[in-house]
Amino acid sequence: MKRTVRALVAIVCIAFAPVAVAGELEDGANAFIRALEQEAISSLTDPAKERPARVQAFRQLFDQKFAVQAIGRWVLGRNWRRATEEEQTEFLKLFEDLMVAMYVDRFENYAGEKLDILKTTPVDENRATVHTEIVRPEGVDAKPISVLWRVGRQDDIYKVLDVVVEGASMSITLQKEFASIVRNTGSVAGLIEELRKKTAELNPS
């Protein structure tokens, strides 16, 4: 009897193996977003730290959880290939500074508000979209804010690829903005100069 049960379990496991693997990506992505939320809140609301130390802690978290380089390359688009190696390195460094400054504010503004995971849909075998809602505390517009987290996985490491707020993708917006700056300044070097000014203004040090 015991043996039959074990055999049955084995058969069931094999039969459902592909399903289990597919569900694994979604579960992993969900757990990843939950962890990101918790860690972002604790790094930004730690009362024992001064704000610069909190931002520093957030930067480390951000580097771990966001595919900053993948996003940076994608955002620069066709101009990535036109940039020299030094420009690429410089761009990625400034891009990280800009992203950290942007997301510190955004996470701080929403820290402590309820993040509900609605559903998670796979995009392909290593990417998934986690559909979430931020439930605002009693406000004028009590409608929850829709936030989609596009998450990628490789070797069991998950990272955020894009954040889509109410249908607006951060990556697409930055890509269009950067393309426009390259057009108007005439070169990637011009964009880097503008980024340097902006990040200096956002992170006075």
Add this chain to the structure above:
Amino acid sequence: MTARGLRAIAVAGLLLLAGCATPPPVTDKDAYQEYVAENDPVEPLNRAVFAFNRALDEGLFQPAARAYRDVVPLWFRQRIGSAIDNLRAPVIFMNDILQGEFDRAMTTFVRFTVNSTLGLAGLNDVARDSGLEMHDEDFGQTLAVWGSEPGPYLMLPVLGPSNPRDVVGTVVDFLADPFNAWAQNTGREELSYARTGVAALHARAGLLDLTDDLEKNSIDLYAATRSLYRQTRANAISNGNVTGPDVSSAPADFPELGDTKEISGKP
């Protein structure tokens, strides 16, 4: 035609000409494709209008919106918001029907009936408390559902980002609005203006967090606004089901994982 009329047309023509962007040569394939995809042939003129709008916003609308947000208690702002939403219901209902969205039309209809009566002339969104969430629709979205293209990007004075499709939509919605028609027909135009003013103030106040974030973090605010407008409209047209090519074309590969392992391995 008077001399003044002719002069006005000549000036307008010159402005338009001066406002046209110079397209890159067709031989530069990537640049030319980018220019066509951006669909903003009057970008210089649009940017000038945008600068004007920003000055007007900073000097007038933003201070008014901040004062409204900071001075008027939340309870009153919620009542105002509900009343404005409720007045929009007939136009939303019309567009629900025109788009063949009968379930959503039903929601709008019941919401309007309940909120106008039990909700005391729309001042309270009692329908939401029983699970009937508000949704928006406009004739620009209806035209999109019918297959109309948006046309080139336009920055309208005072009104902000738009395109020919949404301009037509705004005009049709205004003309179809029963409240406006009633105000016109009974010589109470000022009520129509007052409603528009209050709705604009309330909407501007609701956007303060977003625009503050953008002002602070953008380098090219005009380009960021253009992209956000298009994405937001695409999202509204699909009723929040963003599955279009835009989203799925976001960063696909994960090229840095070799690098990122090092990054995440940092102390």
